[in-house]
Amino acid sequence: MSRLRLLLALLAAAVAAAAADPPSAERGRAVYQKWCTPCHGTGLGKPGTAAAAAHGVKTPVLEQRQDLSQKMIESAVRKGTGIMPRFRKTEISDADLAAIVAYLVHK
Numbered sequence: 001m002s003r004l005r006l007l008l009a010l011l012a013a014a015v016a017a018a019a020a021d022p023p024s025a026e027r028g029r030a031v032y033q034k035w036c037t038p039c040h041g042t043g044l045g046k047p048g049t050a051a052a053a054a055h056g057v058k059t060p061v062l063e064q065r066q067d068l069s070q071k072m073i074e075s076a077v078r079k080g081t082g083i084m085p086r087f088r089k090t091e092i093s094d095a096d097l098a099a100i101v102a103y104l105v106h107k
């Protein structure tokens with residue numbers, strides 16, 4: 001009986017973990033392409049990429065950087081930086097921002 005209980009408890013925990021739905025990098029990529037690529041993509045005429053290059057960042061395209069932290073991304077998106085506007089939660093929800101972080105932060 002106690003074994004069965006243990007099994008059921010483990011099962012319930014597994015179901016709960018699956019339902020928590022962690023921020024997905026896949027979703028992050030889609031959100032990123034919509035809102036960020038126009039300024040942070042590759043090629044000419046991308047002000048975010050150009051600004052990073054001007055500051056001497058070796059890999060100015062955001063998606064290729066290895067040094068981005070959750071804090072940097074959340075601050076840039078919610079407060080803006082330089083000519084980058086801040087984004088409201090009606091544009092990029094907290095869940096979408098978490099997905100962008102999952103997509104951009106490489107551990």
Ligand code: HEC
Pocket residue numbers: 032035036037038039040047048049051052055062068072073076077081082083084085087092100
């Ligand atoms: C209108 C153009 C524009 C858009 C759209 C934009 N950015 Fe930016 N972003 C910039 C510019 C320009 C800078 C650099 C500011 C500076 O260094 O003066 C920047 C800087 C940043 C930085 C800081 C990088 C560093 O080295 O500190 C992060 C992180 C960032 N952007 C993330 C994002 C994300 C994520 C999105 C999409 C939600 C986004 N940006 C959308 C223009 C943009």
